Amino acid sequence: KQEVTQIPAALSVPEGENLVLNCSFTDSAIYNLQWFRQDPGKGLTSLLLIQSSQREQTSGRLNASLDKSSGRSTLYIAASQPGDSATYLCAVSPRSNDYKLSFGAGTTVTVRA
Amino acid sequence: ETGVTQTPRHLVMGMTNKKSLKCEQHLGHNAMYWYKQSAKKPLELMFVYSLEERVENNSVPSRFSPECPNSSHLFLHLHTLQPEDSALYLCASSLGLARSDTQYFGPGTRLTVL
Numbered sequence: 001k002q003e004v005t006q007i008p009a010a011l012s013v014p015e016g017e018n019l020v021l022n023c024s025f026t027d028s029a030i031y032n033l034q035w036f037r038q039d040p041g042k043g044l045t046s047l048l049l050i051q052s053s054q055r056e057q058t059s060g061r062l063n064a065s066l067d068k069s070s071g072r073s074t075l076y077i078a079a080s081q082p083g084d085s086a087t088y089l090c091a092v093s094p095r096s097n098d099y100k101l102s103f104g105a106g107t108t109v110t111v112r113a
Numbered sequence: 114e115t116g117v118t119q120t121p122r123h124l125v126m127g128m129t130n131k132k133s134l135k136c137e138q139h140l141g142h143n144a145m146y147w148y149k150q151s152a153k154k155p156l157e158l159m160f161v162y163s164l165e166e167r168v169e170n171n172s173v174p175s176r177f178s179p180e181c182p183n184s185s186h187l188f189l190h191l192h193t194l195q196p197e198d199s200a201l202y203l204c205a206s207s208l209g210l211a212r213s214d215t216q217y218f219g220p221g222t223r224l225t226v227l
Contacts, residue, residue: 043218
């Protein structure tokens, strides 16, 4: 069974600092990995999706890397802003043709003005 | 705002009540999902429907009863719930059940069981 871990569970940084969020998974047989953002009491918004054959994806200030062999992904957010305060979740899709996503518990980020 | 809507957004109920959660998707998708999100825990998949047929029932207690009358609507009927059922219930939809079909999430219903 795939286990997804996100450390730390919470992170507080001053505005302008770069954010580094970690995601690890136990089974490297994945199809893709996705990073989501969740605002308090809200649903999930997809930020970046990395296919298993890719090493990284970028969107604006966000960059996600994937090291499938070591079971790790990192989400970098450059020059953080208070509006980046949210919970960030990672989810992996299995290599088998299966819809079941395995989610981490998330990292809650607070960016202090 | 996503193409998946959920009502109500907040619900408080007693253990003896009966209530229903509603999800509607406007994306022309054929698959719909119910997830439970408890504090500090990963999302748990509860039910999956494809073309109105249930394809997944992830060992969910019978006090949760899903219904999918058509591919655009999904309900979760609740009765005799327990306080530990308090959580955020998220609905999602996807074009199909292939691994390449991205899931789109609704805003969730925050459920509190007293």
